[in-house]
Amino acid sequence: MTIADAITELSSVLGERLTTSKSDRDIHGRSETYFTPAPPDAVAYPETTDEVSQIVRICAAHDCPVIPWGTGTSLEGHSLAIRGGVTVDFSRMDKVLAINQEDMDVVIQPGLTRVALNDHLRATGLFFPIDPGANAALGGMAATRASGTTAVRYGTMADNVLALEVVLADGRIIRTGSRARKSSAGYDLTHLFVGSEGTLGLITELTLKLQGIPEATSAAICAFENIEAAVQTVIMTIQMGLPLARIEFVDTATAAAFNAYAEACMPEKAHLMVEFHGSDAGVQEQAERFGELVSEMGGSGFKWATRTEDRSALWKMRHDAYYAILASRKGATALVTDLCVPISKLAQAVEETRADIATSNIPGPILGHVGDGNFHAILLVDPGSKAELEEAKSLSDRMVNRALDLGGTVTGEHGVGMGKLDYMHREHGEAWGVMADLKRTMDPKNILNPGKVVRVN
Amino acid sequence: MTIADAITELSSVLGERLTTSKSDRDIHGRSETYFTPAPPDAVAYPETTDEVSQIVRICAAHDCPVIPWGTGTSLEGHSLAIRGGVTVDFSRMDKVLAINQEDMDVVIQPGLTRVALNDHLRATGLFFPIDPGANAALGGMAATRASGTTAVRYGTMADNVLALEVVLADGRIIRTGSRARKSSAGYDLTHLFVGSEGTLGLITELTLKLQGIPEATSAAICAFENIEAAVQTVIMTIQMGLPLARIEFVDTATAAAFNAYAEACMPEKAHLMVEFHGSDAGVQEQAERFGELVSEMGGSGFKWATRTEDRSALWKMRHDAYYAILASRKGATALVTDLCVPISKLAQAVEETRADIATSNIPGPILGHVGDGNFHAILLVDPGSKAELEEAKSLSDRMVNRALDLGGTVTGEHGVGMGKLDYMHREHGEAWGVMADLKRTMDPKNILNPGKVVRVN
Numbered sequence: 001m002t003i004a005d006a007i008t009e010l011s012s013v014l015g016e017r018l019t020t021s022k023s024d025r026d027i028h029g030r031s032e033t034y035f036t037p038a039p040p041d042a043v044a045y046p047e048t049t050d051e052v053s054q055i056v057r058i059c060a061a062h063d064c065p066v067i068p069w070g071t072g073t074s075l076e077g078h079s080l081a082i083r084g085g086v087t088v089d090f091s092r093m094d095k096v097l098a099i100n101q102e103d104m105d106v107v108i109q110p111g112l113t114r115v116a117l118n119d120h121l122r123a124t125g126l127f128f129p130i131d132p133g134a135n136a137a138l139g140g141m142a143a144t145r146a147s148g149t150t151a152v153r154y155g156t157m158a159d160n161v162l163a164l165e166v167v168l169a170d171g172r173i174i175r176t177g178s179r180a181r182k183s184s185a186g187y188d189l190t191h192l193f194v195g196s197e198g199t200l201g202l203i204t205e206l207t208l209k210l211q212g213i214p215e216a217t218s219a220a221i222c223a224f225e226n227i228e229a230a231v232q233t234v235i236m237t238i239q240m241g242l243p244l245a246r247i248e249f250v251d252t253a254t255a256a257a258f259n260a261y262a263e264a265c266m267p268e269k270a271h272l273m274v275e276f277h278g279s280d281a282g283v284q285e286q287a288e289r290f291g292e293l294v295s296e297m298g299g300s301g302f303k304w305a306t307r308t309e310d311r312s313a314l315w316k317m318r319h320d321a322y323y324a325i326l327a328s329r330k331g332a333t334a335l336v337t338d339l340c341v342p343i344s345k346l347a348q349a350v351e352e353t354r355a356d357i358a359t360s361n362i363p364g365p366i367l368g369h370v371g372d373g374n375f376h377a378i379l380l381v382d383p384g385s386k387a388e389l390e391e392a393k394s395l396s397d398r399m400v401n402r403a404l405d406l407g408g409t410v411t412g413e414h415g416v417g418m419g420k421l422d423y424m425h426r427e428h429g430e431a432w433g434v435m436a437d438l439k440r441t442m443d444p445k446n447i448l449n450p451g452k453v454v455r456v457n
Numbered sequence: 458m459t460i461a462d463a464i465t466e467l468s469s470v471l472g473e474r475l476t477t478s479k480s481d482r483d484i485h486g487r488s489e490t491y492f493t494p495a496p497p498d499a500v501a502y503p504e505t506t507d508e509v510s511q512i513v514r515i516c517a518a519h520d521c522p523v524i525p526w527g528t529g530t531s532l533e534g535h536s537l538a539i540r541g542g543v544t545v546d547f548s549r550m551d552k553v554l555a556i557n558q559e560d561m562d563v564v565i566q567p568g569l570t571r572v573a574l575n576d577h578l579r580a581t582g583l584f585f586p587i588d589p590g591a592n593a594a595l596g597g598m599a600a601t602r603a604s605g606t607t608a609v610r611y612g613t614m615a616d617n618v619l620a621l622e623v624v625l626a627d628g629r630i631i632r633t634g635s636r637a638r639k640s641s642a643g644y645d646l647t648h649l650f651v652g653s654e655g656t657l658g659l660i661t662e663l664t665l666k667l668q669g670i671p672e673a674t675s676a677a678i679c680a681f682e683n684i685e686a687a688v689q690t691v692i693m694t695i696q697m698g699l700p701l702a703r704i705e706f707v708d709t710a711t712a713a714a715f716n717a718y719a720e721a722c723m724p725e726k727a728h729l730m731v732e733f734h735g736s737d738a739g740v741q742e743q744a745e746r747f748g749e750l751v752s753e754m755g756g757s758g759f760k761w762a763t764r765t766e767d768r769s770a771l772w773k774m775r776h777d778a779y780y781a782i783l784a785s786r787k788g789a790t791a792l793v794t795d796l797c798v799p800i801s802k803l804a805q806a807v808e809e810t811r812a813d814i815a816t817s818n819i820p821g822p823i824l825g826h827v828g829d830g831n832f833h834a835i836l837l838v839d840p841g842s843k844a845e846l847e848e849a850k851s852l853s854d855r856m857v858n859r860a861l862d863l864g865g866t867v868t869g870e871h872g873v874g875m876g877k878l879d880y881m882h883r884e885h886g887e888a889w890g891v892m893a894d895l896k897r898t899m900d901p902k903n904i905l906n907p908g909k910v911v912r913v914n
Contacts, residue, residue, distance in 0.1 A: 100799065100801065102692070102696065102800065102801035103800055103801050104696075105799070144641060145640075145641040145645075146641075147639055156639050158639075158645065172887055173887070174885075174886070174887045174888040174891060175885070175886065176885075176888055178864055178865060178866050178884075179799045179864040179865070180797040180798055180799060180829075180830055180831075180860075180864070180865040180866040180869065181799075181800070181830055181831075182604055182613050182615075182797055182829050182831065182866075182869050182870060183602075183797060183866035183868065183869060184601060184602040184652055184866075184868045184869065184870050184871060184872040184873070185867055185868045185872075185873060185877065185880075185881065185884050185885070186881055186885065186892050186910055186911070187649060187652065187653055187657075187895055187910070188602075188615065188645075188648045188649060188651065188652050189888055189891060189892070191615075191645045191648035191649070192644060192648070192649055194645065195641055195643070195644065196644055200644075239559065239561075241669040279742065281738060281739075282736075282738075282739060285736065285738065338641075340638065340639055340640060341637055342557065342559075342560040342562070342636045342637060342638075343559065343560050343638070344557065344560050372638045372639050373637055373638055374637075374638075374639065407635055407636040407637070408635060408636070408637040409635050409637040409639075409640035409641075410642055411640065411641045412637065412639050412640060412641065413641050415641040415642075416641070416642060416643055420642065423642075424642065427642050428632070428633075428642070428643065429632065430630075430631045431631040431632060431633055431646055432643065434631060434646060434899075435643050435644045435646070437898050437899070438895065438898065441894050441895065441897075441898040442891075442894070453643055453644070454643070
């Protein structure tokens with residue numbers, strides 16, 4: 001009953017699709033942020049749900065950890081094999097199984113990425129709106145309850161997954177939900193697995209809601225003299241009920257990083273980037289109302305991007321923000337915060353965060369999906385400096401307390417992984433214990449992505 | 458360790474707010490549908506969360522069932538005390554605790570009804586949209602994952618509860634969620650309790666999303682020669698992406714019941730009732746497009762209700778449908794079905810259901826929230842006739858199989874209670890066992906609304 005025994009047995013099932021090569025283990029042992037690499041003992045590449053079930057059965061028999069892997073773009077060390085074991089890489093399970101155009105849903109495998117899905121859908125007039133920036137695998141997006149730039153309009157993964165197929169910790173395969181748009185048939189297992197980060201089961205199939213491609217789309221960018229004016233504009237826009245499809249904030253430091261990385265020519269000021277989706281008349285009406293508000297709030301340099309290529313360039317720049325910011329400090333790694341507060345508290349939360357970072361030695365550009373009250377500070381640290389990491393952690397710690405004091409959450413969209421584990425009791429109190437009870441019930445041997453989300457031993 | 462011991466102890470805590478009077482027990486032992494009455498041994502009227510916690514602790518110590526009660530308007534026998542015990546009536550916990558106008562949310566106690574909440578909100582320009590017809594308590598609506606006429610636009614209770622306070626089976630009080638609009642901080646306990654029908658915990662506080670009252674509202678009713686034309690109109694409207702706020706179907710028999718009960722003068726045909734919410738220009742555009750579609754589909758008698766009082770009359774008639782239908786057969790009780798299928802299968806599901814009912818001896822008017830693919834047949838049976846109830850059950854059984862074959866669910870919005878228990882394994886297979894595992898973990902003594910949703914002993 002060792003990990004080695006599990007690997008021997010898995011090899012006989014998967015052949016060359018079970019590898020223990022150093023390069024493969026290393027690739028699956030890294031994360032995008034500051035965590036120390038932790039490679040698994042082996043990487044498995046299943047092609048079917050039955051194979052995933054077999055893998056989990058074998059691992060369960062040998063008490064071997066099982067870590068699901070999509071594209072490895074998570075930010076909180078979610079997929080690090082901190083107790084060794086087998087990483088299940090879903091890249092060979094990346095098929096579109098059914099497009100139900102009339103019902104505006106699609107059935108897919110978990111390794112499919114969001115960009116690949118939208119490429120597939122191109123001819124249908126439909127699209128999948130959730131956009132976390134990275135071209136993540138949809139299984140991973142569901143597992144971390146991802147969202148991103150479009151959540152203000154289309155919600156998060158929690159709002160867009162209709163049904164799942166899941167392999168449980170003992171290898172059983174279950175289905176949750178259905179293609180019906182709503183149901184009251186018992187406990188909501190779909191929502192329980194969405195956001196469970198591979199700790200309760202491995203997602204092997206997803207049914208997702210789709211949206212009609214809007215008749216008209218219009219995007220814009222504008223600059224503000226200070227953070228407060230930008231954030232107040234967001235709050236007023238939301239409260240006016242303008243149906244925004246995206247509203248993104250970037251601060252001065254982020255604008256500077258864009259200029260350096262993407263050869264943008266942005267004034268080094270705070271900016272808002274917005275997008276409207278709707279009918280021709282509707283989008284025009286919304287854009288006008290937003291424009292009026294921006295000028296009332298002292299915004300400037302207002303530019304509309306109505307051509308597809310201009311919009312793509314705008315959002316590509318936004319999507320690359322993390323890499324632009326990383327590049328702004330040579331050799332740096334990042335601790336990424338992910339606060340989300342009620343919209344009425346957003347200006348206070350952002351301003352206090354900015355002031356706090358300003359008194360520290362750590363560069364920390366701020367940007368976010370401010371229509372949801374969600375923003376990130378990207379704290380750039382020298383990976384060799386323990387002191388800097390400590391300072392970043394203590395900044396992050398104060399931010400967390402601030403978010404909780406304001407009625408918010410420590411992670412709006414990145415998830416818990418390892419990075420937010422220490423804050424879970426602070427956010428949930430006794431309810432975190434209930435989560436641990438659920439984990440013990442669903443995974444009594446603690447083999448599914450152990451050490452993430454909850455503490456059970 | 459008996460129920461009697463629990464009642465004695467509860468009396469000393471609650472005084473007159475614990476009653477064993479026959480009339481009070483009888484009121485809490487009835488349901489709105491065909492189930493045999495099952496009164497509790499006592500009814501408790503707590504005023505605070507701490508009292509609820511004390512009640513549950515005492516009941517847990519004596520293995521005494523605890524059944525939560527809102528307004529008793531559920532349809533599947535959810536609140537029947539089938540194993541005796543204490544019904545916890547939340548009518549004294551009906552306060553609005555905080556209106557956060559800027560954040561468009563509200564914090565309330567579970568006994569508050571949806572109409573009372575909207576009365577409270579009148580001056581704010583905000584409203585709570587979920588509308589199951591009955592003036593149910595919001596705690597009960599959350600517990601049953603209710604929805605109704607507006608779900609096509611605003612979602613169900615699952616989409617509109619931000620956070621909960623819950624008393625667990627051992628009396629502990631936890632909080633789930635926050636006022637932030639999104640979170641990835643661990644397992645989604647809020648969605649686990651929403652729809653759990655009082656079997657995992659007692660909801661003692663809710664934070665709900667609110668909506669801005671639309672600038673313009675317009676409602677209409679129109680008639681169709683047959684079910685198929687009406688349902689095809691619904692499908693085409695949804696697929697055109699017209700943002701409907703409501704789209705309701707009623708069949709010929711329901712129209713006849715309206716005429717008799719509400720002195721309506723409807724042609725005895727199938728009807729659609731719709732409503733649009735938006736800006737003045739938006740609503741007008743949508744109404745025109747819908748009107749064109751209706752005439753293409755052979756609809757007639759198209760009438761717009763733009764005045765508030767006309768709209769209220771229209772929706773009052775719809776809300777009273779259940780009572781109108783009940784009144785159409787003197788002395789009858791009802792078995793209410795609640796199928797929900799993917800919209801592409803709606804016409805087939807409704808038509809096969811109609812044909813099946815037509816060959817039976819049971820009257821069964823059909824109506825539904827067809828924009829979600831959700832519809833009900835109200836099977837009217839003589840409460841004294843076992844044969845009729847059996848026939849209704851076998852009709853319902855065939856409907857369930859039909860819905861599942863078409864990729865749907867056995868209950869779109871009414872919940873499981875006792876009435877849909879026998880279909881749960883058919884819908885969920887192995888996943889129903891997982892639900893039972895969760896129940897055992899959260900309520901090891903099976904004291905919380907035992908005998909509903911899952912089978913654990």
